[in-house]
Amino acid sequence: MPTRVCSFIKHTNACGVGVHADPVEAYRRAYLGDPNAAMGGILACNFPVNEDFAAVVMDTYARWGKAAGAGGFFVEVWLAPEFGQAAVSHIRKAKAWGERVRLLGVGDVIAATGPPGMEYKTIAGGMLVQTPDNVGLNEDQWKVVTQRPPSEAELADLRLAWLVAKHTKSNAISICRDGMLIGNGAGQMSRVMSCRIATWLAKENGHAAKLAGAAAASDAFFPFADGPKILMDAGVTAIIQPGGSKRDEDTIRACDERGAAMIFTGTRHFRH
Template sequence: MASDLRRVTRALLSVSDKTGLIDLAAALHAAGVELVSTGGTRKALADAGLPVLDVSDLTGFPEMMDGRVKTLHPKVHGGLLAIRENPEHEAAMLAHGIGPIDLLVVNLYPFESTVAAGKPYDDCIENIDIGGPAMIRAAAKNHGDVAVVVDADDYATLLAELAETGGATRLATRRRLAAKAYSRTAAYDAAISNWFMAELGETTPKYRALGGVLAEPMRYGENPHQAAAFYRTPEKRAGVATARQLQGKQLSYNNINDTDAAFECVAEFDPARTAAVVIVKHANPCGVAEGATLAEAYAKALRCDPVSAFGGIVALNRRLDAEAARAIVEIFTEVIIAPEADDEAVALVAAKKNLRLLVTGGLPDPRAPGLTLRTVAGGFLAQSRDNAVVDDMDLRVVTKRAPDARELADLRFAFRVAKHVKSNAIVYARDGATVGVGAGQMSRVDSSRIAAWKAGEAAREAGLPESLAKGSVVASDAFFPFADGLIAAAAAGATAVIQPGGSMRDADVIAAADEAGLAMVFTGHRHFRH
């Protein structure tokens, strides 16, 4: 409707990211729009030969206090907030010499990138924008009359609409831009709040803010009837959110979830010490192994559960090379994620057009602090990331027999993996490779039996005469509440056990381990993952 249109006669532009600025301003000037600007934005426009009014000329006050005060003035906010065709507002504007501002183009001080770059505290504080959010909120509130643009991606759409309407904006556009503006200031404030809480060491603030930037909309969520989207947060943790996709079709919701699980698990293995490969299916590792090369590690990981590996996610802790790529593409794989990839490896993967290849530039630090979230009805749970690492734990031998050097190495390996298996978790491992994984069962003894069965199935698949669990070690993510789970492990052929300990029946479990001739160590750390 014609009444929805609002002509743009004056625009205030103040941006830290100047992408597309000159083209936008030039088009506005050509359309007869008066340009008002501040600081570096005004200088950029003037240097481009565009006539631009400094905001201090508009307000009658100079920028002061190192630029902290420049737009916080009635002649700016009055121009944004005044309701057109409201007699009282019009009278106030006339009485105080306030001219209308019909278009606001603002993007905020780069607080998020300043924090991500690890800048000092004072630098982060100075990059907290005050005037920008205030103007954005004012313009968005008055979207009945004022258009507000906070994203350079909207410049072209804005200019197209101005051209179509003879220099006006439509109400539907102003509403959409206003909603986006409030989302931007909310995400910005969330980033500041969470950084401040982290600086203070506050783990349970009264108000917990969340914010993210849309990475891409998903075709659907876990199931086709669920809507979904992928958002990035300011945390620059190497992984699927920061990765470059070199090839393959769009990642799905489940792909992203599983790829994150795989990459976090493989990050437990120091690439300077060993090559490591993790194969994940439905967020659970179904094969994990170390090796002298990635190809060797992949072969060992695949042997653990070749059936589940079909259609899985493969994560590597080193640069993907041609030998490993050649082996991985032999079976159907959804995603490969690695810190980097050789050109020959990229070419080999490219032969599988739907196979996604992601490179991250590094590995996430398993010891780094962070936050994990889970929604519940009417709220959400927030907790610190499980950043306990077995190499930092004081392992306590509790049985008559201590593990030998090989067993101890495999125990550490198995506990690294158990940290990333859904609870109740039981992991059998031997010679730096999983040989059986039991995940997500309601009882620990069931997980132990399933893991042992998997080890037997893997042996049959490989044409071996006895279960891969023979001579293995076992890791449990939490204590054995009864001796039955441990007895099941011993029956499967395990020789050593690693578990947190702490059960009221620890003495019974230790006695059962001694009777079976098992070596057992306690970590004192539980790794529940629900």
């Protein structure tokens, strides 16, 4: 992404994502998405880490965690394009967990990715070989299917939610507001349950007010209108999904009745 982004990952799913031109604000948004889940996870930043930013991260609990009711703070792994020597020194000395955290300077991941390779899933006696999901936003293929198009603010959050949902275990429902992931319903057998978990997490982590006007993404189509209704009942006003259900018209009608905006992307993002 062309701006500063921080993300907390737990068991391969994002529990916090923050986007802002100021790296500290991006980090604050990512951490406060779910402060308890962030503890003991993986922190990823898309910008080089200097000593000033390292000091902010090492002081996370005192700055925000205690007030948010978190039980503590540390990360197991921290990824960034690079870590300055002063930053590494500060991290190693500031806290006990700083001596143990794995610091991974990954360079320019986008430039180093190159052409898509293959993904391999093995089972006893067999192997699935498939191309990875390297599809980006592809906004030229998006289609507004409701009477009301999303506002510019909603559209920005829809972009973020769509990218988060892409990298979340299916069934995935990701809710974002103001450049911040506020609820991520991941890995459920029922898409309705993912909707319930995403809205519950937002409320549980103090983002009930942010739900009003939030944007939500679904990594695959809604088979019925029940999932979007749960999201809209919680305050979501814009939804992005692939489309393609036999009952798409029911879902579109439910959004129109509530004045919500919906986009069909034409692309599915199952992740297993």
